Amino acid sequence: MDDGMNGFNSGFVYRTTVDAAGAGSSVLAFHVARYRHSGERAWRAAIDAGRVLVNGRRAEPEQQLAAGDALEFHRAPWREPDAPESFDVAFEDDDVLVVVKPANLQVLPAGPFSSRTLLELVRRSDSSRAEAAPAHRLGRGTSGLIAFGKTALGRSALARQLRELTLGKTYLAWVEGARLPPSFAARQPITRVPHGPLTIHAAAAHGRPSWTRVRVLRRAGERALVAAQPITGRPDQIRIHLAAAGAPIVGDPLFGPGGVPKSDVPPGTGGYLLHAAALSFTHPRSGARVRLKSSPDWLVGVPQSRVAS
Template sequence: MLYPKPVPLPTFAPSILNSGYAYRDSIGAAGQGQTVLAFLTGRYRHSDAETWAARLAAGEVTLDGQISDGTERLRQGQTLIWQRPPWQEEPAPLGFDVLYEDESLLAVSKPSGLPTLPGGGFLEHTLLTQVRKRYPEATPLHRLGRGTSGLVLCSRTREAASGVLRGWREHEVQKTYRALASGRSPEDSYRISTPIGPVPHPVLGSVYAASATGKPSLSVARVLERREDSTLFEVDIHTGRPHQIRIHLASIGLPLVGDPLYGPDGLPLPYLPGLPGDLGYWLHSARLGLAHPVTGAWLELSAPAPVLLQSRRESS
């Protein structure tokens, strides 16, 4: 069933105390011989060794079911679990609009500010949790950044998930975004093939950014409208690298308006770079075209853009 275009009215939920979460690691060859404390400090870089020592002292970490004091030497095949106590999650807009549904697929419009999946301090304030309250079987098939709004496609059956993911791997799914970039673009269109890979970051250790040793990436950006000090783009992505549009537009000297992470070279800002989940930029997943994984019929899905990402002609 295809639904009419909704009017986005995101509702912000206040901060909540969630139910906690168990982070589970199966020790591989790289962890062999490390102490539990050293492994956790290297694995979860958001916390320093002193913080991990306090968690170990509080009995939050078990190794093969036994409480760990952090000094044990790890062996390959062991199971390490950090039982994180309940924590306060930030406020987030929890409303979403249903754009399309049938027995196999569900398409929803995610508001900016709501993470797609758990991570970065969010567990229950996520699109996954909110969608499953109404559609318990649904699973997002791709991830939008927390600050990115728009269309997210979910599967409702294993068959549908397998079919869509196969189409993604074979580059048969068409993905189009809206993006507001800083500065007035001198060209009408760009074919951007800047490789994307991990680069150093002072807080996280590394983040994805423009990198000569990164993976091949391709975006095609077209100017929709030039404004006084910004440019509204429509962008087709032909690969699915992390933060691809943010990095690619920044790499040609046109970073997204308000992007707290990427500068004009497609690298993290040299002064107080932000984190990948920080808000402030303007990016919207606008359209998705794909062959239906069950019927084979071509399916065109769209999510209306926020007013700031509409051209004057569209918003008049």
């Protein structure tokens, strides 16, 4: 993908609105507390350089904020990490597009990625996809099926099905799970927890209710191939629930026993074997049920020795 001169993107504008909790804070204090990836010195330099605006006007570091103030941070162009530059199409018509996302491709702009995202790849690939928006999310390291609404009808219908839990999703995962029962329901609550200067989602007793159905498809020594159906949709839910069940996904560098972080690797670090293998939805125009399947490349390396009963 051509990101512009010398491989740099065009920068990005981050927007937020000051809430009641942030009212009364200075511009500098608000950004230091809210965006902990950068310290006070870096934020002061950005504000002094005119890259932070309040209600469309250049901000001062000690300027006091009020609830409802509109903030903009104009990030300078930067060179993004390498990422896959293509995708396969599983289904497409005037209203809906379903693609197979490769692993290590972020869906939406965040962190070090702005132009090297699935959203930008899809929108640039064809004029009919210029307003396409994903109905759900896949982690950067997760591969597989993801649905986009191309029209207002497609976007609203898919969003409604996601809310009503009628957008069916099944994932395949290769796990360290010799002792898993044939099937079970994982229900560990999930919430945000500190992770270095950032926060991530992880299992926690005080978290939001979460539910994943898991079924063992095949066992091979100390590992198993499982099908996981997330009923709720918390970030990293399947990775968290499988780790909490004592069956972390092979190659997962982040989640360990209990469904909590086992290392300080950044969120989004890939290498784990998780694939969105089946997707079903009611078509927004015809009303027909659409069912799609996809097989991960890594499945060919999974031993065929014993199928679970």
